[in-house]
Amino acid sequence: MIAIFIQRLSYYWKLITILLCVCSCSTIYAQNCNLIIKNGRIADGTGNSWYRADIAIKDGKIFRIGQLDSLKAESIIDAKGQIVCPGFIDIHTHIEDDELKNPLATNFISDGVTTVITGNCGESNTNLNKYFKFLDSLKLSINVASLVGHNDVRKAVMGKAMRTPTDTELKKMDSIVEQAMKDGAVGFSTGLIYVPGIYSHKEEIASLATVAAKYGGVYCTHMRNEGDSVLDAIQEALYVAKTAGIPLQISHFKVGGQNNWGLSNRMLQMVKDARTSGIDVTIDQYPYTASSTALSTLLPEWVLADGQDSVKARLERPKIKKQIINYLVIRLSNRGMKHYSFVVVANNSMDSSFNGKSIEEINLQLNKPHTPFSESATIIELIKDASPSALFHTISEKDVCNIMQYPYNMIASDGTIRVMGIGVPHPRSYGTNARVLGKYVRDQHLMTLEDAIRRMTSLPAQKFHLNNRGLLKEGYAADILIFDEKTITDNSTFSNPHQYSSGISYVLVNGKIDWQNNQSTGVRNGIVLYGIGKKD
Numbered sequence: 001m002i003a004i005f006i007q008r009l010s011y012y013w014k015l016i017t018i019l020l021c022v023c024s025c026s027t028i029y030a031q032n033c034n035l036i037i038k039n040g041r042i043a044d045g046t047g048n049s050w051y052r053a054d055i056a057i058k059d060g061k062i063f064r065i066g067q068l069d070s071l072k073a074e075s076i077i078d079a080k081g082q083i084v085c086p087g088f089i090d091i092h093t094h095i096e097d098d099e100l101k102n103p104l105a106t107n108f109i110s111d112g113v114t115t116v117i118t119g120n121c122g123e124s125n126t127n128l129n130k131y132f133k134f135l136d137s138l139k140l141s142i143n144v145a146s147l148v149g150h151n152d153v154r155k156a157v158m159g160k161a162m163r164t165p166t167d168t169e170l171k172k173m174d175s176i177v178e179q180a181m182k183d184g185a186v187g188f189s190t191g192l193i194y195v196p197g198i199y200s201h202k203e204e205i206a207s208l209a210t211v212a213a214k215y216g217g218v219y220c221t222h223m224r225n226e227g228d229s230v231l232d233a234i235q236e237a238l239y240v241a242k243t244a245g246i247p248l249q250i251s252h253f254k255v256g257g258q259n260n261w262g263l264s265n266r267m268l269q270m271v272k273d274a275r276t277s278g279i280d281v282t283i284d285q286y287p288y289t290a291s292s293t294a295l296s297t298l299l300p301e302w303v304l305a306d307g308q309d310s311v312k313a314r315l316e317r318p319k320i321k322k323q324i325i326n327y328l329v330i331r332l333s334n335r336g337m338k339h340y341s342f343v344v345v346a347n348n349s350m351d352s353s354f355n356g357k358s359i360e361e362i363n364l365q366l367n368k369p370h371t372p373f374s375e376s377a378t379i380i381e382l383i384k385d386a387s388p389s390a391l392f393h394t395i396s397e398k399d400v401c402n403i404m405q406y407p408y409n410m411i412a413s414d415g416t417i418r419v420m421g422i423g424v425p426h427p428r429s430y431g432t433n434a435r436v437l438g439k440y441v442r443d444q445h446l447m448t449l450e451d452a453i454r455r456m457t458s459l460p461a462q463k464f465h466l467n468n469r470g471l472l473k474e475g476y477a478a479d480i481l482i483f484d485e486k487t488i489t490d491n492s493t494f495s496n497p498h499q500y501s502s503g504i505s506y507v508l509v510n511g512k513i514d515w516q517n518n519q520s521t522g523v524r525n526g527i528v529l530y531g532i533g534k535k536d
């Protein structure tokens, strides 16, 4: 009897041992992961204080966060006490046509950007299904989402005509926006200083924004004015948001023109009041005192209608030329300026020796008189032959700082993918995030490190419904950045822009290392991110 009892006991014991072994083996198997980041200080994107923990990554996602000594990984990164945070989400970019030039997008990756939203300021592909397929086949180092842009939608239906659309035309525009939202756009954008958006009225914009709203889109606007009439322009943007019932994003929030410096207080108050009244409005900003856009934006809007040929023909007529020169001379004196020294040509296809020089300098280089009249004539000559991009040094540092302190302000570059050494572009494409973290957080204490990171990560992810991004959280995409907050620095300057930011040790996109020790790894692991309104 006892013998049978002992025999049974030993049988059960064996069974329990086998079961325990199976369980623990499967646990070990399940706990294997691709990569562990150890010894980091986690700033998780919520804005909460950093804490110490390790992060395990598996299959492109964050697998575990905590004390992870029991986990096994294929490789380990020692963060050496540096900050570990979500990759930055740059919601305001213009990468169209530059993707092929540098698919590694090194200027963005080196500045900690792992996701961009393109299609801003009214410029986008109108067939987003085709565009997303192109991005899928190309594979960039960064994730990409897109807006659908008003200017291109309008051009597709009515060219560059300076008039309001007919009902039929508006319906056609509505349907292009609707299809783009179904294809996965994250919203609708306008650029109301550009042709042909400049010819549209707010009711047209509200109609198109209403369509985007149906699919969970955001309305992003480069407003009609960012200078003397900026308050009216904010009013118009708020009107569209309210009428269409759509969340509003005011792009590159700023005020230009020496005579308008200090207006940022009133501008921010309008945003705060609108939020109090129930309008879901947020803003974004690049941390520089110069803007960058087409030189032709200096001209009156009627000159720019109907395409480059018509523009050239107009500018060659002596009477019109004289009229525009007078307009430009008056514009200069209204700013209290004697010369067009604050406008610097960035990329002139006809003569690259002009790149990096102000209109004043170019005019002198051409041996022309040192007068506002002559400089205005030089501007017309430049625009007539091509349409160069230019930098406009017209923003006050005080306004930049004031706007930066607003908590629902995201950091966004307004940049594009750059090729090292080409042109003299605005430094924002290279250094936006590092500049905020170095100059404005570390040196000037305008906000906490954690709050700056929140505005570069979870705030944009929340606004554009980029689900499972923007936070360091189990199950979220492993878009991760490791940097030293004591040394992070933007090195790109206006005179020498092609410089990567420093202080960023690692950038991971969807779990793979895209940037390590100041260079690209050559990995292109970005994907297309679709809007929540996408229909299959």
Ligand SMILES: [Zn+2]
Pocket (backbone or CB within 6 Å): 120, 121, 191, 222, 251, 252, 414
């Ligand atoms: Zn813009």
